[in-house]
Amino acid sequence: MEEVFTMTKNSYNTAELVAIMSARLLEDGKIIFGGAGMPLISCVLAQKMHAPRLTILFEGGVIGPHIEPGKLPPSTNEQRAARRGNMHLSITDVLLLQQRGYVDYGFLGGAQIDQYGNLNSSFIGDADNPKVRLPGTGGANDIASLASKILVAMHHEKRRFVEKVDFITTPGYLQGGDSREKAGLTAGGIYRVITHLGLFDFHPTTRRMRLEALHPGAQVEEVQENTGFEMLIPDEIGHTDPPTEEELRILRELDPDQRYTRAKDE
């Protein structure tokens, strides 16, 4: 275990780890809404590894963008993201593909997540008198409401993994149990949370966040220490395989300057 931990520290950083572990979750032949930065890198990595028929959509209205290694668009709303796509749609129409059921995955980040997978990107403090006004949801609320399976990639920190978010910008399982379905959200839900410590899913009935697998070198105690609520720890915990040389090589070709895969903790 000690040896693996050393290799972890030396051969890849936490952002690369999250990108690779996320990419592995994406099945071939599916459709995904990808945001700028790390989500996009994960999608393209999956395409180059095991999912060549994974189709990427951008909220800017692009179906099947043409992404060149080393030339990742800084946002998904500009021509670097749109050139040579298969189709350009209005924002309304590309987002409504999700309501129809065409979109298998959504891929989100967030400032804060709670034990039911709700995300906050609007207000720290009270919405009427906020301590901090955050930039807002963009298309995240729509993706989490309408796509079939949501992936959330985050750095695992206590201040980000909170018992209750100050504001539910983007719905996970709301108050847990069947509250999401009762609210009228009959599709979707958070599929996996991917952090630099492990993979997390949600208990099938309580909908509380649960440790599914630890990444190489990570310990259960480390997960608990960095989580601001009681994480469900099952008796049997999986372990992910370390990133391969091929995954790291492709990732670094895509983002040679580490613009989107720079370590968060170094």
Next chain:
Amino acid sequence: MDYRKARQEIVEKNKGIRDKRTTLEEAVSMINDKDHVAVGGLQYTRTPMGVLWEIIRQKKQDITFYKPLMSFEGDWLFVSGAMGKAVTSWFSGGVTWGVSKIMRTFAERDPSTFEEWSLLGLSLRFKAGAMGIPCIPTKTMLGSDLEKIRGLKRFTCPYSGEEMLLIPAVNPDVAIIHSQIADKYGNAQIFGPPCLDIETAKAASKVILTTEQIVDNEHIRDAPNSTNIPFFCVDAVVELPFGCYPHECYGRYEPAYEKLGEYGQGLLKAEDKIGFVQEYLDKYFYQPADFPEYLDLFGVRSLVEATRRGRIWPL
């Protein structure tokens, strides 16, 4: 705007085909203080910057601006006083320049100045406005705190029993849109993602169209499938090359990333954020005699480089 009034304005609109070419100054004089104005494009793509520039120069006040994603132009509109309220899904500097400190200053002092909708929620407001209906049902935004703070109403579908959210339509006073080409009547052809421009053009009472290039009507008729906005929606046509600068226009020029970065970094470093923006406004907005003189401030090298990076043949 009231549903029936919004329809009546279109009924009474002069829909005859006619030459609508005018100056930027004249076109912007159609906008009044406190109007509701929908801004075309998205984040920093195909922003009708020339019109925003002229709005600020004409010292318009307290306008409610709608934009799907708001970028640095929101800072300029807030600090100049032109914007009383931003209605948007996201308001920030950009991916590498962090959260807009100007947005934070305004929205933390008075949260009502930044009205947040989900991107599809806002899009559907314009869709309903364009369809001539007062609201539209959807499955998005349900259960979130955005549903609560916007005070949205629900209904149960009488056919399927599905619980739905009703998104209210919006019919802005004016939509401002920039296209690659248009004829003098206002038939506009947009290339690249159309963003929400087609919906907003139909939802608004009036449309100000700026365009990189005015072409002959024969050219429009050669490719009618490429016409996104029909002439009868449009009230003013202004030929304005580099009309999105320093933002981008698909197939014509990329953003002036280095100039946006200068602003973004400058704002991050400045101790007096509002003062920094005021100086920027003075230099880029109030001082130049006309739009080409504004472009002069970016310089030929910047324009040539942005064109070289962004030009797609044969656009």
